[in-house]
Amino acid sequence: MITLTVFNHAGGAGKTSLTRDVGYELARSSLRVLLIDLDPQANLTTWLGVEDATREETVYPTAVDGAPLPHPREVHGLHLIPSHVGLAIAERQMNNRVGAEGRLRRALTQVHNQYDVVLIDSPPSLGHLAILGALAADRMVVPVPTRKKGLDALPGLFDAFAEYREVRPDLTVALYVPTFYDARRLHDREALAELQAKLRPLARPVPQREAVWLDSTAQGAPVGVYAPGSPVHGDVVRMTEDVAQAAGLRYEVRA
Ligand SMILES: Nc1ncnc2c1ncn2[C@@H]1O[C@H](COP(=O)(O)OP(=O)(O)OP(=O)(O)O)[C@@H](O)[C@H]1O
Numbered sequence: 001m002i003t004l005t006v007f008n009h010a011g012g013a014g015k016t017s018l019t020r021d022v023g024y025e026l027a028r029s030s031l032r033v034l035l036i037d038l039d040p041q042a043n044l045t046t047w048l049g050v051e052d053a054t055r056e057e058t059v060y061p062t063a064v065d066g067a068p069l070p071h072p073r074e075v076h077g078l079h080l081i082p083s084h085v086g087l088a089i090a091e092r093q094m095n096n097r098v099g100a101e102g103r104l105r106r107a108l109t110q111v112h113n114q115y116d117v118v119l120i121d122s123p124p125s126l127g128h129l130a131i132l133g134a135l136a137a138d139r140m141v142v143p144v145p146t147r148k149k150g151l152d153a154l155p156g157l158f159d160a161f162a163e164y165r166e167v168r169p170d171l172t173v174a175l176y177v178p179t180f181y182d183a184r185r186l187h188d189r190e191a192l193a194e195l196q197a198k199l200r201p202l203a204r205p206v207p208q209r210e211a212v213w214l215d216s217t218a219q220g221a222p223v224g225v226y227a228p229g230s231p232v233h234g235d236v237v238r239m240t241e242d243v244a245q246a247a248g249l250r251y252e253v254r255a
């Protein structure tokens with residue numbers, strides 16, 4: 001089992017989209033996949049069609065009380081530990097508990113025979129829940145928009161990683177993924193060139209294409225279910241190939 005935490009404290013970087021769709025593709029390729037939604041916004045949860053999760057089904061009992069992982073939902077061939085707005089309270093509860101941020105990693109060791117890959121979707125913050133996810137990772141996957149805001153977030157990201165490595169010296173970035181790339185825009189081409197100069201390893205850029213991404217969230221289904229064979233599905237397959245290669249996972253399905 002390998003645990004990959006999809007991380008960027010900057011909002012709207014493409015974390016949840018990557019988690020949902022790479023997770024779905026890996027499951028389609030017959031890997032046993034667990035997704036964990038660590039964001040109280042619960043986008044990953046609702047974008048997989050789960051609307052009725054409770055706080056007790058989230059990582060709350062694990063993070064706050066050190067309980068084993070809750071029983072996951074099964075959805076689109078994946079297992080999901082969902083989120084709920086009530087998970088936000090965990091931020092405060094974890095404040096006074098020494099070692100709370102290591103609890104997800106410990107809980108995951110109990111399910112290591114059940115999954116090939118765990119993908120964790122981080123909230124857009126550097127708070128306790130984000131640290132909980134980062135410290136649970138074997139490796140990180142970091143989506144970065146090919147925009148000024150993507151570049152501006154990098155120093156904060158590197159500072160955070162340096163801090164996490166004080167606790168987990170082995171924590172490395174498996175892959176940076178350029179997102180929202182519009183090759184027609186000079187700004188994006190320049191930003192991508194800067195990412196190529198600064199970040200390694202770097203995936204192929206994921207093109208910006210609104211409609212299918214947005215509509216699939218409303219439908220609560222991965223792109224591979226909502227629009228199989230579409231250009232966006234082709235983008236998802238490429239992104240999955242790059243993540244799988246970087247993480248040493250087998251992925252053989254094509255769009
Ligand atoms: N390649 C793409 N082209 C166009 N829109 C996209 C693309 N990928 C994702 N989106 C849309 O962009 C928005 C932001 O993406 P997403 O929610 O995955 O980012 P995030 O990093 O998880 O955000 P947050 O920080 O709020 O958790 C979503 O509405 C998503 O549907």
Ligand SMILES: [Mg+2]
Pocket residue numbers: 015016017039043121122123
């Ligand atoms: Mg998100």
